[in-house]
Amino acid sequence: MNVQPLIDFANNSIYPLQGLIAVYGLFCVILVFRRIRSKQFRSRLAADEFVNSVKTDLQQGNFERVAELCDSPPYWSKAVPQLVLVALSLVERDPATLRRMLADKFDRDVLADLEYRMSWVNTVIKSAPMLGLLGTVLGMISAFGKLAVTQKAGNDPALLANDISFALVTTAVGLMIAIPLVLLSALIHVRLGRLQDGVQFYLGEILDEFDLARKKRKSRSA
Numbered sequence: 312m313n314v315q316p317l318i319d320f321a322n323n324s325i326y327p328l329q330g331l332i333a334v335y336g337l338f339c340v341i342l343v344f345r346r347i348r349s350k351q352f353r354s355r356l357a358a359d360e361f362v363n364s365v366k367t368d369l370q371q372g373n374f375e376r377v378a379e380l381c382d383s384p385p386y387w388s389k390a391v392p393q394l395v396l397v398a399l400s401l402v403e404r405d406p407a408t409l410r411r412m413l414a415d416k417f418d419r420d421v422l423a424d425l426e427y428r429m430s431w432v433n434t435v436i437k438s439a440p441m442l443g444l445l446g447t448v449l450g451m452i453s454a455f456g457k458l459a460v461t462q463k464a465g466n467d468p469a470l471l472a473n474d475i476s477f478a479l480v481t482t483a484v485g486l487m488i489a490i491p492l493v494l495l496s497a498l499i500h501v502r503l504g505r506l507q508d509g510v511q512f513y514l515g516e517i518l519d520e521f522d523l524a525r526k527k528r529k530s531r532s533a
Contacts, residue, residue, distance in 0.1 A: 318453045325446030325481050329439060333488045336435030340495050343428045347502050350390040350421055351509060361386065362513050365395065369517075369524040372531075374399055390421055390506070391513045398521060406522050413518075417510060425503060432496055436489045443485025450478020 352358035361380075368376045378399050386392035394413050401409055454475045 318449055318456070322446055322449040322453060322478070322481075325442060325449070326484070329442055329446075329481070329484050329488060332435050332439055332442070336432055336439075336488065336492050339428050339431045339435070340492065340499065343425055343432070343499050344502070346425060346428070347499070347506055349388040351506055352389060352391075358391075358509065358513055361389075361392065362516055365517050366520045369520045372524055372528055374402070374524070374528075390417065390510050391517070394510070394514055395517055395521075398518065402525060406518070410518060413514065422503075422507075429496065429499065432492060432499075436492045436496065439488035439492075440482070440485040443482040446481025446485075447478050450481065451475065454478060 381392035
């Protein structure tokens with residue numbers, strides 16, 4: 312049975328597959344970057360402006376105004392304002408329980424989605440070189456099969472150098488896909504760390520003021 316046509320078909324299919332996974336890996340990277348950017352404040356100044364506004368309203372005991380601010384268009388997708396909205400809905404919870412619930416919600420709604428996307432990026436990083444290696448192996452099998460035929464026919468084996476070179480290109484392409492994605496993945500982790508640090512810092516400041524406002528509210532109602 313002549314399997315050479317099947318091997319050639321499989322080998323030639325490596326390049327389209329590498330192109331597809333490269334596009335999907337880049338797509339996931341772009342989604343993660345956009346998701347992180349949507350959850351962050353535009354700048355430190357914008358974050359300080361929001362935190363100061365919330366603190367001022369909390370000091371005045373105006374919880375409704377805080378909710379309106381957090382639910383306004385500029386803050387619909389930001390992590391800190393949305394967590395503040397959750398805190399307002401759980402105003403009767405004790406501070407320790409409230410902070411734990413907010414941390415769980417941030418992990419579940421934000422970090423879990425980003426980690427899911429990053430898992431696919433990591434899959435592409437691992438599979439691209441392996442797919443290239445598969446293409447090289449298939450190409451070498453095809454080249455050695457042709458070598459046996461050329462030896463019997465008395466042709467020059469050097470003519471197969473082009474086929475062997477073509478087979479090795481698949482490994483190079485796999486590495487060319489994986490290496491940029493590794494660098495982008497490292498950059499994503501840096502930005503993700505900044506997002507976590509920012510959320511912890513700004514939310515911590517707001518919750519401290521939130522606890523004081525709740526105590527004042529309870530004392531007035533008593």
